[in-house]
Amino acid sequence: MPLLLTLTAAAYIALPLMDRLTLRWFARDLNMRGSLVANALTESIDDALQQGRDSRIQALLNRAVQDERLVAIGLCSEEGQLMQHTTGFPKTLECKEAQQIAEARDPLLHVSGGAIQVGLYPVDSQGRHIGNLILLHDLSFIDRRSQDTRQYLIILIGVIGLAMALITMIVAQVSWHGWVKGVRGILRGEGLLRPMAYEAPPELAPLAADLRSRLRDLEDQYRRALGSEEEWNPDRLRSLLQSQLRGDQVIVVSNREPYIHKNTPNGVVVEQPASGLVTAVEPVMRACSGTWIAHGSGDADRSVVDSHDRVSVPPGHAEYLLRRIWITPEEEKGYYYGFANEGLWPLCHVAHVRPVFRESDWKRYREINQRFADAVVAEARGEDPIVLVQDYHFALLPAMVRAQLPRATIITFWHIPWPNPESFSICPWRQELLQGMLGSNILGFHTRFHCKNFIETVDRNLEARIEHEHSTISYQADETLIESYPISIAWPSAEETRSWLTVAECRERVFSRLGLTPKMKLAIGVDRFDYTKGILERLHAVEHLLDRHPDLVGSFCFVQIAAPTRSSLDEYRVFQDRIHQVTQRINDRFGREGYQPVHLLAKHHDHHALNELYRAADVCVVTSLHDGMNLVCKEFVAARDDEQGVLVLSRFAGAARELGEALIVNPYHVEETADALYRGINMPPAEQRERMANLRMTVREFNVFRWAGRMLAHAARLRLRRRVEARVQLHQAD
Numbered sequence: 001m002p003l004l005l006t007l008t009a010a011a012y013i014a015l016p017l018m019d020r021l022t023l024r025w026f027a028r029d030l031n032m033r034g035s036l037v038a039n040a041l042t043e044s045i046d047d048a049l050q051q052g053r054d055s056r057i058q059a060l061l062n063r064a065v066q067d068e069r070l071v072a073i074g075l076c077s078e079e080g081q082l083m084q085h086t087t088g089f090p091k092t093l094e095c096k097e098a099q100q101i102a103e104a105r106d107p108l109l110h111v112s113g114g115a116i117q118v119g120l121y122p123v124d125s126q127g128r129h130i131g132n133l134i135l136l137h138d139l140s141f142i143d144r145r146s147q148d149t150r151q152y153l154i155i156l157i158g159v160i161g162l163a164m165a166l167i168t169m170i171v172a173q174v175s176w177h178g179w180v181k182g183v184r185g186i187l188r189g190e191g192l193l194r195p196m197a198y199e200a201p202p203e204l205a206p207l208a209a210d211l212r213s214r215l216r217d218l219e220d221q222y223r224r225a226l227g228s229e230e231e232w233n234p235d236r237l238r239s240l241l242q243s244q245l246r247g248d249q250v251i252v253v254s255n256r257e258p259y260i261h262k263n264t265p266n267g268v269v270v271e272q273p274a275s276g277l278v279t280a281v282e283p284v285m286r287a288c289s290g291t292w293i294a295h296g297s298g299d300a301d302r303s304v305v306d307s308h309d310r311v312s313v314p315p316g317h318a319e320y321l322l323r324r325i326w327i328t329p330e331e332e333k334g335y336y337y338g339f340a341n342e343g344l345w346p347l348c349h350v351a352h353v354r355p356v357f358r359e360s361d362w363k364r365y366r367e368i369n370q371r372f373a374d375a376v377v378a379e380a381r382g383e384d385p386i387v388l389v390q391d392y393h394f395a396l397l398p399a400m401v402r403a404q405l406p407r408a409t410i411i412t413f414w415h416i417p418w419p420n421p422e423s424f425s426i427c428p429w430r431q432e433l434l435q436g437m438l439g440s441n442i443l444g445f446h447t448r449f450h451c452k453n454f455i456e457t458v459d460r461n462l463e464a465r466i467e468h469e470h471s472t473i474s475y476q477a478d479e480t481l482i483e484s485y486p487i488s489i490a491w492p493s494a495e496e497t498r499s500w501l502t503v504a505e506c507r508e509r510v511f512s513r514l515g516l517t518p519k520m521k522l523a524i525g526v527d528r529f530d531y532t533k534g535i536l537e538r539l540h541a542v543e544h545l546l547d548r549h550p551d552l553v554g555s556f557c558f559v560q561i562a563a564p565t566r567s568s569l570d571e572y573r574v575f576q577d578r579i580h581q582v583t584q585r586i587n588d589r590f591g592r593e594g595y596q597p598v599h600l601l602a603k604h605h606d607h608h609a610l611n612e613l614y615r616a617a618d619v620c621v622v623t624s625l626h627d628g629m630n631l632v633c634k635e636f637v638a639a640r641d642d643e644q645g646v647l648v649l650s651r652f653a654g655a656a657r658e659l660g661e662a663l664i665v666n667p668y669h670v671e672e673t674a675d676a677l678y679r680g681i682n683m684p685p686a687e688q689r690e691r692m693a694n695l696r697m698t699v700r701e702f703n704v705f706r707w708a709g710r711m712l713a714h715a716a717r718l719r720l721r722r723r724v725e726a727r728v729q730l731h732q733a734d
């Protein structure tokens, strides 16, 4: 429409100009014709004048005036007298006036019938001027033509306008269809969640890309914003569950159960296993309630469950449900000892132990993953529970749950490191493992470095779309967010710390139990009895320390807690035997009556006993050869409310990225570790306080509720986005 108006306005401005122009062209044309007529008449008029034949002149003029455009002709004498004229010659027009008009810029005479052009042409004979011919040309035809042109132009503009309106309607129809389809696609999340499946129409592409990137930026900002503001604690986690997750059901899946019921001569006892996973997830579960599905591994486990294999825990508090899954020794051999601990564990840890892959173990691993996945489906009260999958025992489970509960929010956390693509490529079932994990909505690792390794591994092994900027992987119909969530511990509550014995009391009890004299320096190591923990390297460092500083012999003691683990595997048995031998050797070398430099306590210690030991020690040594995070160092820091004690920490533990005030060592470098030990036992109290205070601030702030809170908050965003999309789709369908 605006275009049409513009065209019409332009036409109205242009028409008078065109009229003037055509008038000039015609005037020039008529002038030429006038000259021709005058030339043709000159000789005859001269003859007739000489012969005095006025009638002959009149006849000549009358014949000439028959030309279609000529209105009249007059013949003026040299003196300016009108001698002859044809009938149409205006009575009032005299020769002089005609001459003046003819010499003007626009030689026009306006009469009632329209404009007349006045032309004056000299009549010469043999070089002698004998008079002038006045030719009057009718110009009314120009007006007629101009009107015709105007009409044609208006009709033309009308036709163009109609054609354009029609074309615009067709284009708008097509575009609108495309836009609506595109916007719907975006709202459905096709452009965001499944960029491969959705191709935005070309005209929508810039908008779609912009919208998508803005949404992502907002989500990224939101993720970062869940940073270091308000402290995370059980209440905040609970309120997040109630508000952002609307109290949706939380299901945890792990191999190791948080409470193991065991038969003893004194009846059934409950034990909490030595597992970083359990240490971290248990307080979260107590805050969230819900159901924890795990392998029932205790010999008294069956005796305490209900008919659905469930038992309320913690014992005596009933804060959440533990659903036990039964596994035969044969199945455990293939799934747990075989594929998980002889295959994946050494594959993911750079501890120079060869992974072993057996087809039969793989088969068991798949079966048990399916069994746990079925249990998740059975425990789900609705179609979209929040499923928190824990660790390398369940790489296949996310996709298995996704197949049965497509709307579930699956968060998988990998508690151990993720290797580089070359190392991972030796696994015969690498693609299946990656496909299984990518059934998750969120896949968490402790560090950005492990996220990067995982993304590169997927890039090498699967046809997936990776968006580095947003750290997402789209594989087939699913999108997975790959994010780092450094795991931690629950910071002890005031109520709990009040129940602790003082540091002096703890020290006294531990020292007397171990037969140490009060002035002795005590270093401790607390680990599962695992080859990844660097226990051998630590012992070598202790030996080197005593070698180098003989004055410490008799005044320094190292206690290693080694919780029994996986000892039916050859690799572990050999390693554990070796540790016993080396301990023996060191004790033989430096021990004496009443002095044992190394105490190897290869048995289970409960949380209370460990806390007492942490509070009693001068130095805590964590020398993992490779560790996802390591929570022992964080427990040590949390136990030291006296702000004393030194942490020696391996740079190959994820915790080293957060705990910079520790003495960071390369555990393979025996001398360096020995030096750090020496520095630790001799560190002035003021320096200890400064370091420990900073470490405590970090662990307190970056606690396990923050770990879970960030993951659940990200899950809440995903669920909210999905709900909004579902509502928009419903609305569109109406």
Ligand code: G6P
Pocket: 255, 256, 274, 275, 276, 277, 278, 391, 392, 415, 416, 528, 565, 566
């Ligand atoms: C590591 C793993 C956990 C495991 C723990 C104890 O921390 O990441 O998944 O529970 O070791 O090992 P275990 O084989 O005894 O469960």
